[in-house]
Amino acid sequence: MELPWYSLLIPLFVFIFFLHQWFFTTSNTQKMLLPPSPRKLPIIGNLHQLGPYPHRSLHKLSEKHGPVMLLHLGSKPVLVASSAEAARAIMKTHDLVCSSKPKSSIGDRLLYGSKDVAFSPYGEYWRQIRSVMVLHLLSNKRVQSYRHVREEETSNMIEKIRQEWDSSSSVINLRDHFCSLTNNIISRVALGKKYNGRESRINAKVTLNEFGELLGIFNVGDYIPWLAWVNKITGLDTKVEKVARELDTFLESVIEEHTSRNKKEKYRQAEAKDFVDVLLEIQNGKETGVPLQRDSLKALILDTFAAGTDTTYTTLEWIVTELLRHPRAMEKLQNEVRGLAQGKAEITEDDLENMQYLKAVIKETLRLHPPVPLLIPRETTEDIKLLGYHIAAKTQVLINAWAIGRDPLSWDDPEEYRPERFLNSDIDFKGLNFELIPFGAGRRGCPGSVFAIVVNELALANLVNRFNFALPQGIKPEDLDMTEGSSLTVSRKSPLLAVATPCSSYADH
């Protein structure tokens, strides 16, 4: 049977259609230049390349593949930025699109469905809750109002270190002191009192520590969803459940205590109000325009512990570590502080303003040891073109602040500890200089940096004013162990041990 001539048109149209599709998809992918990627394995992608110190492994990979890389962690595409220019492109040029957060199942369970600020995805809810935190809990005025708490707790720490010297004159664990200092300050500021673990059925101190640890865990189920069952076998799910329940019981009791106290006591001075008081006051929405649900209130309180305690004491521990390794920097700092203190036993926050070398020491330490070296992961909400590369929506974004702080394109002799580089320099960590971003930048930048810095400045000034520090006998500065721990907040692997001898001028205080 002979086919009519027009029957040939059908296969011809099909052929043209596929040719058209092939041509356009190929040229589109060519137009969509993807960032360089290290070779990946099936299923796990590049997970095996992270190792125990992801910031270091990613830095190594970036030396080979460049400052903008695309990795795959399990099934998740992950953009890794390792230069100031790439960080600026993410946190300034494309800040809006790069301001969401990837889903974290542990964060969801512990923080009431990620109703806190740090884990909440970008959107109206996050905007409201962040503004509650920025305007009502961490405004300059509010931070100032807790000055007496910081000064009292710093003075308590100094006294405890002195007593330890009186009783043994030997090596002390500085981490324990720094950790108690920040925990006590955050507890008093957020909850109104210190919790040493003996107050209630639940040991709040232990539970809050476990909470911090759980948030730092790498959860394989978030990257390879069909492997989520592993968490049941390892007991992680049970632990998260237990901590979530204990935290809730604890927070409910704190809120109840505040509510009944506030019924009896009609008026409290601004300085006497803790975060729970402030949040209960704005709960009805009169100040904010939106009511604050109870779960949001609890999530906000937890955020201050999750984001504020480990990061702050870790900074202080790295600062004193570097000063012990660099005796000349320690001496210069002591000269500045003691010169300005003029024999005063206690340095107050008023004295800090002129301590330029002290501020430089803190910046230099944060450059080399940003406590959160990969910042907190973000996620893109739309496709973007970033420094010429196509980045798809829902790509996770990691910014390697640790690598950026050591980039020879941004810093002379980057591996050298030299606080002097910040004297007569405008470079700051406020989010405008992308070569120094220990607190991140842009919409998602850390709202607690002012709080954290004043705690560190005050503690450091008082420590070096009152004590002479030395390493335990037999350890030379250059031999001090600098191994890092592996968690979201990177502190020293082993606690810092040192001898703190009271300075002779204050021996009787």
Ligand code: HEM
């Ligand atoms: C030295 C101490 C601290 C360091 C190094 C630090 C560092 C950071 C970093 C790197 C981020 C992510 C920024 C980004 O993605 O751009 C962050 C976010 C955050 N920090 Fe801090 N932080 C510190 C202290 C604090 C304190 C004391 C508080 C509160 C009392 C706090 C509350 C927060 C919150 C709520 C977020 C989430 C912000 C958001 O997602 O909108 N931080 N911090």
